[in-house]
Amino acid sequence: MIKFFRHIRKRLVVENRFSKYLLYAIGEIILVVIGILIALQINNWNNTQINKKEEQTILKNLNFEFKKNRRDLELVKNNYLRFINSxxxxxxxxxxxxxxxxxxNTDSLISESINYYDYRPTxxxxxxxxxxxxxxxxxSDSLRLxxxxxxxxxxxxxxxxxxxxxxxxxMMMPYLTKNASLKNIDSYGFLDWKAPSKLxxxxxxxxxxxxFENNIDNHAWSLTNYMLALENLENTIDKILVETSKIKD
Structure with a gap:
């Protein structure tokens, strides 16, 4: 094909047909530009398809991870409801x-109140x-948000x-250490003491x-404040799960 174009150019020069040669050269440049644009378009299309496939994989992985976080969070919230009620x-x-x-059973109530733990999502x-x-x-802009x-x-x-x-x-633990039996309280926790304090x-x-009333009140506030933070996370997880469920097969 290149030899063919060279032959045409050579013939036009030999015949001293400069105007036609100029038009031909311009046409050849246009063809080259069109070829480059088509190649770029094909390359962009390929990159777009690759990015779309990778995005679908990302959505799938996010959906899987946040579903697990949602299940774990539900368990933690249920436990915190018990802590707050106690x-x-x-x-x-x-x-x-x-x-x-x-x-x-006040020892049992106090034990469940102070048996808190942190939620650690993946x-x-x-x-x-x-x-x-x-x-x-x-x-999706909303998913990124x-x-x-x-x-x-x-x-x-x-x-x-x-x-x-x-x-x-x-505050709470130092007070209980001075005014209550931690052994009796811990007997309702994982220590599971069989005999009460001899004291x-x-x-x-x-x-x-x-x-003691002020300590319990402050503890109730702290537990509730933490619960509100968990609810914010839960609401956000639900929104993320809706967005990441839009997976195209």
Missing amino acids: TKTTLNLIGENRETLQQH ENVLSDLISSGKLKLIV HLFQWSSFLNEKEEAWDTLDDFSQN NPDTYKMFQDIE
């Missing part, structure tokens, strides 16, 4: 007479997307956890103490 029940018993207190897929720069392959919100709400959850843990370790502490006095 804390509120304990708070309502403060100031009651000895007979009323004896109708409740972020392997999202972390890989951010570190590799592949987050830009996600076409929800993923950024997830990171923001996760930071809020960490702050709520720090508040809860700091108060429990620096036979009188918890009635503790339930008449304003400091």
Whole structure:
């Protein structure tokens, strides 16, 4: 094909037909440009198809990861509802007479109140997307926004956890250490002590103490604050799952 074009050019030059040669040269340039544009178009189309396939894989992996996070979060929320209810029940018993207190297992209530733990979702897929720069392959603006919100709400959850843990370790536990039997309380936890404390502490006095009421109230606030952070995460997960379910086969 190249030899064919060269032959035409040579013939036009020899015949001194400059105007026709000029038109031919321009036409040849146009053909070359068109060829380049077509090649670029094909290359762009191929890259677009590759990116679309990779995006579908990303959506599938995100959907799988956040479904697991959603299941784990549901379990954690259910446990925190129990923690909060036990804390509120304990708070309502403060100031009651000895007979009323004896109708409740206060050590068990306190044990469930302070048996909190942190929710730790997996972020392997999202972390890989951010570190590799592949987050830009996600076409949906709303999905990218929800993923950024997830990171923001996760930071809020960490702050709520720090508040809860700091108060429990620096206020609640020191108070219980001085005024209650941790052995009796821990017998309803994973330590599962079979015999109660031989010191036979009188918890009635503790339930008449304003400091204990304030500690329980603060603990209830910290648990509820953490629960609200979990609900923000849950709402964001649901939005992410809706977006990542739009997977084309």
